[in-house]
Amino acid sequence: xxxxxxxxxxxxxxxxxxxxxxxxxxxxxxxxxxxxxxxxxxxxxxxxxxxxxxxxxxxxxxxxxxxxxxxxxxxxxxxxxxxxxxxxxxxxxxxxxxxxxxxxxxxxxxxxxxxxxxxxxxxxxxxxxxxxxxxxxxxxxxxxxxxxxxxxxxxxxxxxxxxxxxxxxxxxxxxxxxxxxxxxxxxxxxxxxxxxxxxxxxxxxxxxxxxxxxxxxxxxxxxxxxxxxxxxxxxxxxxxxxxxxxxxxxxxxxxxxxxxxxxxxxxxxxxxxxxxxxxxxxxxxxxxxxxxxxxxxxxxxxxxxxxxxxxxxxxxxxxxxxxxxxxxxxxxxxxxxxxxxxxxxxxxxxxxxxxxxxxxxxxxxxxxxxxxxxxxxxxxxxxxxxxxxxxxxxxxxxxxxxx
Amino acid sequence: xxxxxxxxxxxxxxxxxxxxxxxxxxxxxxxxxxxxxxxxxxxxxxxxxxxxxxxxxxxxxxxxxxxxxxxxxxxxxxxxxxxxxxxxxxxxxxxxxxxxxxxxxxxxxxxxxxxxxxxxxxxxxxxxxxxxxxxxxxxxxxxxxxxxxxxxxxx
Numbered sequence: 126x127x128x129x130x131x132x133x134x135x136x137x138x139x140x141x142x143x144x145x146x147x148x149x150x151x152x153x154x155x156x157x158x159x160x161x162x163x164x165x166x167x168x169x170x171x172x173x174x175x176x177x178x179x180x181x182x183x184x185x186x187x188x189x190x191x192x193x194x195x196x197x198x199x200x201x202x203x204x205x206x207x208x209x210x211x212x213x214x215x216x217x218x219x220x221x222x223x224x225x226x227x228x229x230x231x232x233x234x235x236x237x238x239x240x241x242x243x244x245x246x247x248x249x250x251x252x253x254x255x256x257x258x259x260x261x262x263x264x265x266x267x268x269x270x271x272x273x274x275x276x277x278x279x280x281x282x283x284x285x286x287x288x289x290x291x292x293x294x295x296x297x298x299x300x301x302x303x304x305x306x307x308x309x310x311x312x313x314x315x316x317x318x319x320x321x322x323x324x325x326x327x328x329x330x331x332x333x334x335x336x337x338x339x340x341x342x343x344x345x346x347x348x349x350x351x352x353x354x355x356x357x358x359x360x361x362x363x364x365x366x367x368x369x370x371x372x373x374x375x376x377x378x379x380x381x382x383x384x385x386x387x388x389x390x391x392x393x394x395x396x397x398x399x400x401x402x403x404x405x406x407x408x409x410x411x412x413x414x415x416x417x418x419x420x421x422x423x424x425x426x427x428x429x430x431x432x433x434x435x436x437x438x439x440x441x442x443x444x445x446x447x448x449x450x451x452x453x454x455x456x457x458x459x460x461x462x463x464x465x466x467x468x469x470x471x472x473x474x475x476x477x478x479x480x481x482x483x484x485x486x487x488x489x490x491x492x493x494x495x496x497x498x499x500x501x502x503x504x505x506x507x508x509x510x511x512x513x514x515x516x517x518x519x520x521x522x523x524x525x526x527x528x
Numbered sequence: 529x530x531x532x533x534x535x536x537x538x539x540x541x542x543x544x545x546x547x548x549x550x551x552x553x554x555x556x557x558x559x560x561x562x563x564x565x566x567x568x569x570x571x572x573x574x575x576x577x578x579x580x581x582x583x584x585x586x587x588x589x590x591x592x593x594x595x596x597x598x599x600x601x602x603x604x605x606x607x608x609x610x611x612x613x614x615x616x617x618x619x620x621x622x623x624x625x626x627x628x629x630x631x632x633x634x635x636x637x638x639x640x641x642x643x644x645x646x647x648x649x650x651x652x653x654x655x656x657x658x659x660x661x662x663x664x665x666x667x668x669x670x671x672x673x674x675x676x677x678x679x680x681x682x683x
Contacts, residue, residue: 184571188560196659197556197563204556207549214677255538267546267604271557271578291538329602341600 136202137189143182143209150216151175159223161231162238163249163287170284171216174265177275178209185272201272208268215265218251219289225252226297229512232519233303234290236476237310237362239522240450246317247284253291258309260316261287286317300511301484304363305370311358315351321440322350325433345426349387350437353395353428357438360396361445364452365408366481368396372415388424390416395428405454452477469510473517483511544611545676547604548669552662554582558635559658562651565642576643583636590629594622612668631657 154171158164185205192198231250238244249261262280269277290309296302315322322328326347359367372393387395393416400409428434445451458475462482465472467490472479487507494500558579564572589606593599599620601607613624635654642648 188564188571191567192560192563194563194655197559200556200659200662201560204549204553208553211545211549211676253538257539259539259542264542264546267550269553270550271553271575271582274574274578341602344602 136198137186140182140186140189140202140205143205144179146213147175147178147182147209150213153220154216157220159220159249160226160228161223161248161250162235162244163247166247166284167219167249167287170280170287173279173283174212174276177279178212178269178273181273181275204272208272211268212265215261219249222251222253223249225294226250226292227512229300229516230292230297230303230306232516233300233476234306234310236515236519236522237307239519240362241314241445241448243314243318246313247287248313249287249289251289251291252294252297254293255291256293256296256305256309257291258312258316259289259291261289288313288317298508300508300515301366301480301487302370302374303515304359304367304480305374307359307363307367308355308371311355311362312351314358315354315441319441319444321437321444322347322354325437326350342426342430346431349424349426349428350431350434352387352392353431353434354437354441356392356396357399358441358445360399361403361442361451363477364403364454364481365400365405366477366484368400368408368412369484371396372412387428389419391424391428393419403452403454452481466507466510469506471510471514471517473514473521476515476518479511479514479518483507541672541675543604544607544669544672547608548665548672550604551608552665554578555658555662555665558582558639559655559662561642562638562655562658565648576639580636580639580643583632583639587629587632587636590625590632594625594629597622599625608665612664628661631661 151172154168159167182205185201189198189201192201234248234250235244238246262284266277266280269280290306290313292306296305326343329344329347356371359371393412397409397412397416400406400412442451455478458478459482462472462475462478463486466479466483466486487504490503490507491500494503557575561572561575561579564575585603586605586609589603590609592602593606593609599606599610599613599622601610609625609628610620613621613628615621631654634650635657638648638651638654640646
């Protein structure tokens with residue numbers, strides 16, 4: 126660095142500080158336990174990326190010496206700073222927020238992915254402000270573009286589809302709501318494995334959300350189809366519990382629908398149609414009754430305009446059928462779960478049936494309990510019972526199937 | 529009536545922040561290419577390739593936005609251009625998009641001259657444009673940065 130003019134010194138010193146910061150982050154990741162199946166791959170990804178970033182960073186230090194224009198030097202330094210700061214923030218968020226997700230929720234997601242033969246999917250579960258799914262790989266690729274090409278190439282080559290499901294606290298604490306996560310799992314499975322929608326409507330390079338600007342109709346068709354597909358996926362897999370939780374938690378007058386999402390009305394209608402196909406006429410009727418209470422809103426494009434939607438749904442259904450993962454009502458099984466739960470005995474056979482019965486049993490229990498304090502106590506104990514049942518169901522299956 | 533969320537939704541904030549960093553990195557890459565044009569290193573060759581690709585894509589995107597008259601987003605570059613040209617959160621300033629179109633054309637010309645080892649004319653104009661463009665991107669996404677880091681408050 127002896128040849129650098131004095132102006133370079135603070136700039137280079139700032140960049141140099143990232144060498145130790147990156148190494149410290151690598152060590153921190155090494156030491157922390159990350160719950161869930163994604164731990165090994167995530168840690169491996171971070172180690173590799175840090176090594177790549179350090180190589181690129183060394184090259185930037187030399188480049189700064191070569192640049193003559195002071196503005197370009199400082200812009201380069203600023204861009205390096207922003208990219209690395211955002212990367213380190215991601216790691217920090219992951220490390221801090223992964224532990225807020227209970228072991229039982231991990232077991233729940235793992236149970237579903239095992240059902241679908243997708244255990245090798247790269248994902249992490251984090252607590253977050255909104256229930257949503259995001260691609261860590263795509264986010265990091267954008268942060269590294271142009272300046273950290275080694276790290277970017279690594280993501281493209283080895284970790285092209287690492288995703289994160291963010292789960293809000295209210296949902297984390299209420300296992301009966303967990304079927305809602307299956308909608309996000311549906312997005313994850315579509316984005317990382319099935320890629321059915323993008324065969325018909327090209328995948329846009331940005332997130333399906335904006336309250337401010339207009340998207341072109343192809344992008345809208347892509348996102349609308351994905352929402353209908355994820356609803357279908359979750360309802361077909363979980364049964365009516367998904368729909369009733371969706372209606373109770375999201376289909377309300379207060380929640381604003383992003384223009385890039387289909388309207389509640391259209392989603393409700395699509396779900397009711399599928400419930401009828403599943404011979405769940407009563408649920409379909411109840412759902413449509415609830416839908417009448419919702420305010421009318423016009424989607425940016427109508428469901429009928431999605432010319433390939435029925436094929437997308439059929440292909441998604443075939444995937445679920447191939448994996449024996451479509452929910453079926455079996456009255457005998459429902460009765461047995463009801464009996465177990467009413468007696469506060471864990472049920473450990475089928476998580477989907479468990480959740481479908483749990484909602485009703487919990488409501489009945491709370492209705493028949495007097496006093497707020499007592500109700501709260503019963504609620505906590507019942508939620509613990511459901512979480513235990515989920516954990517034991519997964520454990521039992523691992524033991525029985527040997528996987 | 530539906531309640532509009534205040535600020536930006538979570539995923540849009542993540543995406544907007546990543547998009548603006550990507551664009552800033554690509555612009556600084558183009559600036560570095562012009563600055564280091566006399567060096568014949570592998571790094572400069574890579575930067576040149578990347579910068580040509582970026583300016584071509586930007587120009588193609590801007591051509592479409594200007595031609596459409598009522599711009600819609602179709603890739604992440606178009607989202608950034610529209611964000612930069614947005615007036616009062618509603619209207620897109622088309623004159624701004626035309627200016628970007630002209631400036632990217634000039635930048636692309638200079639990059640092509642570097643690529644073809646030709647004599648470079650008017651190298652200062654694209655440099656000034658690229659530097660100003662970075663400042664515009666920074667200014668347009670100040671709020672996004674605050675929200676992004678806000679979402680990422682550690683527990």
